[in-house]
Amino acid sequence: xxxxxxxxxxxxxxxxxxxxxxxxxxxxxxxxxxxxxxxxxxxxxxxxxxxxxxxxxxxxxxxxxxxxxxxxxxxxxxxxxxxxxxxxxxxxxxxxxxxxxxxxxxxxxxxxxxxxxxxxxxxxxxxxxxxxxxxxxxxxxxxxxxxxxxxxxxxxxxxxxxxxxxxxxxxxxxxxxxxxxxxxxxxxxxxxxxxxxxxxxxxxxxxxxxxxxxxxxxxxxxxxxxxxxxxxxxxxxxxxxxxxxxxxxxxxxxxxxxxxxxxxxxxxxxxxxxxxxxxxxxxxxxxxxxxxxxxxxxxxxxxxxxxxxxxxxxxxxxxxxxxxxxxxxxxxxxxxxxxxxxxxxxxxxxxxxxxxxxxxxxxxxxxxxxxxxxxxxxxxxxxxxxxxxxxxxxxxxxxxxxxxxxxxx
Numbered sequence: 001x002x003x004x005x006x007x008x009x010x011x012x013x014x015x016x017x018x019x020x021x022x023x024x025x026x027x028x029x030x031x032x033x034x035x036x037x038x039x040x041x042x043x044x045x046x047x048x049x050x051x052x053x054x055x056x057x058x059x060x061x062x063x064x065x066x067x068x069x070x071x072x073x074x075x076x077x078x079x080x081x082x083x084x085x086x087x088x089x090x091x092x093x094x095x096x097x098x099x100x101x102x103x104x105x106x107x108x109x110x111x112x113x114x115x116x117x118x119x120x121x122x123x124x125x126x127x128x129x130x131x132x133x134x135x136x137x138x139x140x141x142x143x144x145x146x147x148x149x150x151x152x153x154x155x156x157x158x159x160x161x162x163x164x165x166x167x168x169x170x171x172x173x174x175x176x177x178x179x180x181x182x183x184x185x186x187x188x189x190x191x192x193x194x195x196x197x198x199x200x201x202x203x204x205x206x207x208x209x210x211x212x213x214x215x216x217x218x219x220x221x222x223x224x225x226x227x228x229x230x231x232x233x234x235x236x237x238x239x240x241x242x243x244x245x246x247x248x249x250x251x252x253x254x255x256x257x258x259x260x261x262x263x264x265x266x267x268x269x270x271x272x273x274x275x276x277x278x279x280x281x282x283x284x285x286x287x288x289x290x291x292x293x294x295x296x297x298x299x300x301x302x303x304x305x306x307x308x309x310x311x312x313x314x315x316x317x318x319x320x321x322x323x324x325x326x327x328x329x330x331x332x333x334x335x336x337x338x339x340x341x342x343x344x345x346x347x348x349x350x351x352x353x354x355x356x357x358x359x360x361x362x363x364x365x366x367x368x369x370x371x372x373x374x375x376x377x378x379x380x381x382x383x384x385x386x387x388x389x390x391x392x393x394x395x396x397x398x399x400x401x402x403x404x405x406x407x408x409x
Contacts (some may be wrong), residue, residue, distance in 0.1 A: 024305040025345030027298025028385065029180035032349025033356060033380045034294055036370075040357035043369035059099075060132065060238050061243055062267040063091075063229040063250075078344060082263040087253060088229055092128075097242040099234045102129035105227035111206060112178045113159065116228040117163040121205050122179065124213020124227075132232040133193075140173040140188025143209055151211040158203035159192045182216050184208065229247050243268050295381060298345065299389035306338050306393035314400065321402035331398040338390025339383050346382025350375050 015021075018244075020115060065082045085103060092101040105124040110117055123129075130142055137156065144168050157165070157172055166172045172186045193202035218226055233242040250264055310317070317330055354370060361368035 020305065021341060024302055025293055025298070025341050025348070028342050028345030028382050029298075029349040029352060031294030031296075031298050032346045032382055033351075033353035035378055036350055036353025036375060037360065039374050040353070040368050040370050041360050041364070041366060042080060042304070044367040046058040046360055047367050047369055049160045055136075059233040059239050061233060061246070061247065062233040062269065064265045064267070065225070065228070065263075079161065080388045082254065083225045083229060083250075084223050085224070085225060086195060087250060088225070090125075090249060090253060091229065091246055095242060097234050097238040097245055099232045100128040100131055100277045101229055101231045102126045102132055103210060103225050103227060104230055105210065107218060108270050109179050109217070110226045111165065113165040113175065115167070116165050118161055120158075120161050120164075121341070122213070122217060123205060123207045124210045125215065126210050126359060127161065127208060128232075129207075129230060132230050135193065136165055136191050137188035138191040139171070140186070142188060148209045148211050152209060152217050153182060153184045153212060153216065154187045154208065155179075156188045156190055156207040157186055158190050158205040158207075160201055160203040161206055162189045179206075179217070201254060227256060239268055295385055298342070298382075299385040302341055302386055303389040303393060305341075306334060306390055309337075310334070310393050310397045313397075317397055317400050318402045321400070327398040330400075331394045334394035334397050335387060335390050338393070339386035342386025342389075343379070346379045349382070350378060 063083065088101050088103045091098055104124050106121055108119060109122045110119050112118075126148065127143060127145065129138070136142075138159070138174065140156075142156070143152075143154065155177060157177075162172045165177060166175065172189050175186045176183050177186060178184070190203070190205075190207075195201055231242065231246065233239040240323075246266060251262065254263055256263065285313075319328065321327075357368050357370070360366075
């Protein structure tokens, strides 16, 4: 009896009890579908975190000015201006692990066009800001250095602001908007950025040259910077080194005594992103581990049903042995039956897992990322489960005495 004949007999035996075969595979189906869906959603959540932090900028550090203390009232970092534009230049030129740095001055203002008005965040910054944020115009163009030098009254609009101030059939580029009764010409509309990890709408922003901001929007701080500094490290691995070097540089520039507190604060967003990704990865691993238990339960179910099948088919096994079947033929047949049950369960589980992941991604509004290696591994593991848990019943069937099997009632 060749392997193909043994396979045909095994499949015919499973086909005789379709419902029992399906119920036997149910544990494998649930396990595989849970593994596929949980890992797909987990990878999607990880990608969403990466996307959110990528929108903030590359290898980003944020330097805030000092905290205030007056009359017993204390304010957090950023409440007391301690940073200067010279600090920005020094960070960019003197710190080896820094690629570029940009000052950020911002406030909330009312912006009006001929037809509408909107309250939004206005940012005054330098050209480096757009490189750090990986932010490009969807239409129009960015500022030039001559625009900064001449303090030109020009402005870039975020998508949200452009949609609020102009109708869909209007091109904002070239239009005039007003801030504090000062006219600004729109030279570009920035590409969509989306939301921050905290839910802030990045596109609800307008940007003007830093020199224009100082002369038209905010005055009175002299050489001090009324805002923060964005710093891009040379690489993701260099962010910690950049943080340490910037701290040493600013303490030296601000003439801070040894042991005294910093009059600034540095936020490392790369570390925050890594922490969130680690948390997501831990949760994904936990869910996948719980789902993998279903594979074990499914394997035990297969073993139990195959043992029952051996008992039910004892006379059949005796008859086959009596007409020439060898023990390894019986062993092979039962192993094929158990592995086929688990393999079919694995394939059905993949289909169910992909469907479940799609439904969850729609409900949670997360991207769904299917990993081909995980799906292939699920099929391989489900087949191995069938083989491993089918060995004992198969060996028990192959070890039956033909005479005693024929007498079995």
